[in-house]
Amino acid sequence: MSNSSKNLKKIQDSLVWRYRAEKAFRWCGIVAVTLGLLAVLALFLDIIFKGKGAFSATYMQLEVTYDQELLEIDNFADQKQLIVADWGALYKSALRAEFPDVRKRADKRKLYALVSNGAGYDLRERLLANPRLLGQSESVWLLADDDIDTYFKGWLDGDPYTARLVDNQVEWLQQLITTQRMELRFNANFFNRGDSREPEQAGIRGAMIGSMLTLVLTLILSFPIGIAAAIYLEEFAPKNRWTEFIEVNINNLAAVPSIIFGLLGLAIFINFFHIPRSIPVIGGLVLAVMTLPTIIITSRAAITSVPPSIREAALGMGASRNQMVLHHVLPLALPGMLTGAIIGMARALGETAPLLMIGMVAFIADIPGGFTDPATVLPVQIFLWADSPERAFIEKTSAAIMVLLSFLILMNISAVWLRKRLERRW
Amino acid sequence: MNTTATLGTDNMAMAAVKKPTEGTDVSPFELAAEHATVGSFEVENAKMSIKNVNVYYGDKQAIFDVSVDIGKNEVIAMIGPSGCGKSTFLRALNRMNDTVDGCRVEGDIRMDGQDLYSPKLDVVELRARVGMVFQKPNPFPKSIYDNVAYGPKIHGLADTRVDLDEIVERSLRRASLWDEVKDRLYQAGTGLSGGQQQRLCIARAIAVSPEVILMDEPCSALDPIATARIEELIEELSQNFTIAIVTHSMQQAARVSQRTAYFHLGQLIEVNPTEQVFTMPEHALTESYITGRFG
Numbered sequence: 001m002s003n004s005s006k007n008l009k010k011i012q013d014s015l016v017w018r019y020r021a022e023k024a025f026r027w028c029g030i031v032a033v034t035l036g037l038l039a040v041l042a043l044f045l046d047i048i049f050k051g052k053g054a055f056s057a058t059y060m061q062l063e064v065t066y067d068q069e070l071l072e073i074d075n076f077a078d079q080k081q082l083i084v085a086d087w088g089a090l091y092k093s094a095l096r097a098e099f100p101d102v103r104k105r106a107d108k109r110k111l112y113a114l115v116s117n118g119a120g121y122d123l124r125e126r127l128l129a130n131p132r133l134l135g136q137s138e139s140v141w142l143l144a145d146d147d148i149d150t151y152f153k154g155w156l157d158g159d160p161y162t163a164r165l166v167d168n169q170v171e172w173l174q175q176l177i178t179t180q181r182m183e184l185r186f187n188a189n190f191f192n193r194g195d196s197r198e199p200e201q202a203g204i205r206g207a208m209i210g211s212m213l214t215l216v217l218t219l220i221l222s223f224p225i226g227i228a229a230a231i232y233l234e235e236f237a238p239k240n241r242w243t244e245f246i247e248v249n250i251n252n253l254a255a256v257p258s259i260i261f262g263l264l265g266l267a268i269f270i271n272f273f274h275i276p277r278s279i280p281v282i283g284g285l286v287l288a289v290m291t292l293p294t295i296i297i298t299s300r301a302a303i304t305s306v307p308p309s310i311r312e313a314a315l316g317m318g319a320s321r322n323q324m325v326l327h328h329v330l331p332l333a334l335p336g337m338l339t340g341a342i343i344g345m346a347r348a349l350g351e352t353a354p355l356l357m358i359g360m361v362a363f364i365a366d367i368p369g370g371f372t373d374p375a376t377v378l379p380v381q382i383f384l385w386a387d388s389p390e391r392a393f394i395e396k397t398s399a400a401i402m403v404l405l406s407f408l409i410l411m412n413i414s415a416v417w418l419r420k421r422l423e424r425r426w
Numbered sequence: 427m428n429t430t431a432t433l434g435t436d437n438m439a440m441a442a443v444k445k446p447t448e449g450t451d452v453s454p455f456e457l458a459a460e461h462a463t464v465g466s467f468e469v470e471n472a473k474m475s476i477k478n479v480n481v482y483y484g485d486k487q488a489i490f491d492v493s494v495d496i497g498k499n500e501v502i503a504m505i506g507p508s509g510c511g512k513s514t515f516l517r518a519l520n521r522m523n524d525t526v527d528g529c530r531v532e533g534d535i536r537m538d539g540q541d542l543y544s545p546k547l548d549v550v551e552l553r554a555r556v557g558m559v560f561q562k563p564n565p566f567p568k569s570i571y572d573n574v575a576y577g578p579k580i581h582g583l584a585d586t587r588v589d590l591d592e593i594v595e596r597s598l599r600r601a602s603l604w605d606e607v608k609d610r611l612y613q614a615g616t617g618l619s620g621g622q623q624q625r626l627c628i629a630r631a632i633a634v635s636p637e638v639i640l641m642d643e644p645c646s647a648l649d650p651i652a653t654a655r656i657e658e659l660i661e662e663l664s665q666n667f668t669i670a671i672v673t674h675s676m677q678q679a680a681r682v683s684q685r686t687a688y689f690h691l692g693q694l695i696e697v698n699p700t701e702q703v704f705t706m707p708e709h710a711l712t713e714s715y716i717t718g719r720f721g
């Protein structure tokens with residue numbers, strides 16, 4: 001056998017092994033990706049399954065009489081009368097009228113508990129919107145209590161949850177169900193209201209607005225500062241010990257656990273500068289400090305990826321350093337910078353720990369109207385609801401997670417879209 | 427070294443060439459300790475005059491005591507093995523080396539008698555007067571029009587849009603690119619072919635009407651046809667501009683230049699009329715190089 005045909009034989013033998021190794025490697029990859037996807041799928045399915053109920057709420061239809069004597073109102077212009085009026089009495093009397101056999105005090109209390117205690121305010125709104133209803137009756141769909149909501153949703157699925165109800169209540173409910181006066185409706189309250197101790201009245205509007213205000217501030221503070229810092233370090237700073245020291249520390253800061261930034265905010269912004277706690281301003285400041293290193297690092301990477309030949313061309317044309325940066329480097333680096341900023345914002349949106357340290361974990365029922373109103377944010381709201389004992393908060397928690405995740409996915413998609421859109425089209 | 431070569435009004439007419447001084451037994455791989463440039467490195471009517479220039483990258487010296495004149499409306503070619511400092515020297519002429527960290531230039535470089543390294547001189551102004559074309563075509567990722575208009579815009583050379591349009595057209599015509607791009611002025615400059623891109627870069631450089639154009643191996647990334655067009659262009663441009671061109675192609679140097687400077691390990695070995703360098707070089711090192719003994 002000649003030398004070259006011996007070599008050929010060896011190569012052919014080794015090929016078998018090479019292809020086998022390649023195949024094995026490919027399979028490892030496929031298995032890893034599949035496992036990852038399955039885990040994500042399981043997580044999403046679990047959250048969707050648990051949380052879908054929160055987007056609907058149980059309502060019951062009752063005949064309500066806007067009894068003038070019961071409310072003690074004779075003049076709608078008199079704010080005091082409107083405030084003093086016992087609006088809850090309206091649905092209570094409606095319930096008594098529906099179930100006239102209920103006599104004992106304790107039973108009555110159980111009966112009243114069928115309807116959400118916020119229903120009185122809903123009736124007030126209806127009457128104020130249409131004052132001619134005073135003294136009249138109308139049939140109204142009233143929001144049910146959270147225990148009833150849980151029961152009814154379970155009943156629809158063939159597995160009613162009765163542990164928190166007494167037998168009488170189940171009987172009454174069955175009576176309403178058979179006369180088709182209970183139904184699930186879209187839960188607009190979930191998107192329109194702030195937090196509440198009553199699960200059926202609790203919504204994420206407050207947390208959403210809080211997150212938005214906080215993030216706007218984070219972006220306004222961290223994006224310009226981050227970009228300016230990146231440009232300075234990359235284009236203007238002399239390369240010496242000092243800038244090296246700063247560089248190392250920026251990288252360190254990016255790796256610092258976020259709760260440390262909360263402590264920093266507590267020590268500096270609250271204790272030293274006396275900024276009030278629990279407001280978007282302080283949240284925005286802390287999250288901006290936390291996001292800054294990320295933005296600086298991604299922006300610097302974007303700047304360094306601009307080819308040196310473009311810089312040379314600009315300088316060779318007699319552009320000043322400033323002009324070179326503004327006319328050539330920045331436009332080319334901007335997509336990368338924006339992507340970095342959005343990813344930083346997405347991280348800030350999901351951040352809980354530092355906000356716990358600066359009081360954004362308080363129970364806040366009002367929807368914040370500005371940067372200085374007490375507020376909470378989506379992830380903290382999730383934390384608060386997950387911590388609540390009421391069974392009905394389970395689905396609220398999952399639903400809030402869904403909302404948060406959709407915002408995160410939306411932000412990440414927009415980052416990809418922006419990059420595609422702004423990328424060098426030349 | 428005080429022999430002077432005169433560059434007449436007809437810049438092809440070279441006279442009074444210095445006679446060979448050195449022996450012919452120099453090893454090409456050793457630096458001559460007592461080194462001196464041979465040939466006609468000084469001219470009358472010099473546009474740029476370089477005297478005893480040393481360039482350092484940190485502690486490393488890249489250019490050793492180089493002195494040479496560049497005549498008005500002359501094309502001077504710089505040849506030599508790669509790494510011998512041709513680019514470094516060229517970039518000293520418009521202070522592009524300023525942008526390199528740790529790079530230091532010593533010596534005296536003058537244009538029309540003005541010291542280019544004087545603290546009073548503004549580099550931005552200098553680079554408007556001494557344009558540069560790089561090895562790899564590097565048009566801005568903008569439209570063809572914006573590429574050419576960039577220089578006039580930042581230097582405020584055009585008062586109106588009409589002026590600017592005119593400058594752009596004239597520059598593109600002079601770079602013999604106009605006919606190819608006049609219908610697509612607002613398309614990307616980076617979408618052109620390599621040769622067209624390089625001519626665009628030349629158009630961009632001449633749009634600010636520089637006095638000197640430095641070219642650093644402008645054809646090394648191009649195919650022979652594109653190269654030929656650029657060479658033609660250089661010939662045309664030499665009527666209005668002073669051009670210093672670095673090239674690794676001796677044929678190219680022979681085709682476009684009136685004088686050729688041979689660099690070796692950071693030293694300027696010989697400067698002579700191009701024809702002479704390629705037919706009867708004065709220095710042994712030059713001869714070794716052009717006969718292909720190393721390179």
Ligand SMILES: Nc1ncnc2c1ncn2[C@@H]1O[C@H](COP(=O)(O)OP(=O)(O)O)[C@@H](O)[C@H]1O
Pocket residue numbers: 483488506507508509510511512513514515526
């Ligand atoms: N930015 C730089 N930093 C340090 N050394 C450099 C740099 N640029 C070039 N040099 C060195 O200077 C010498 C001359 O380089 P250069 O001028 O590019 O040569 P040429 O253009 O003739 O090929 C080489 O030894 C090279 O390694």
Ligand SMILES: [Mg+2]
Pocket residue numbers: 512513514642
């Ligand atoms: Mg070079």
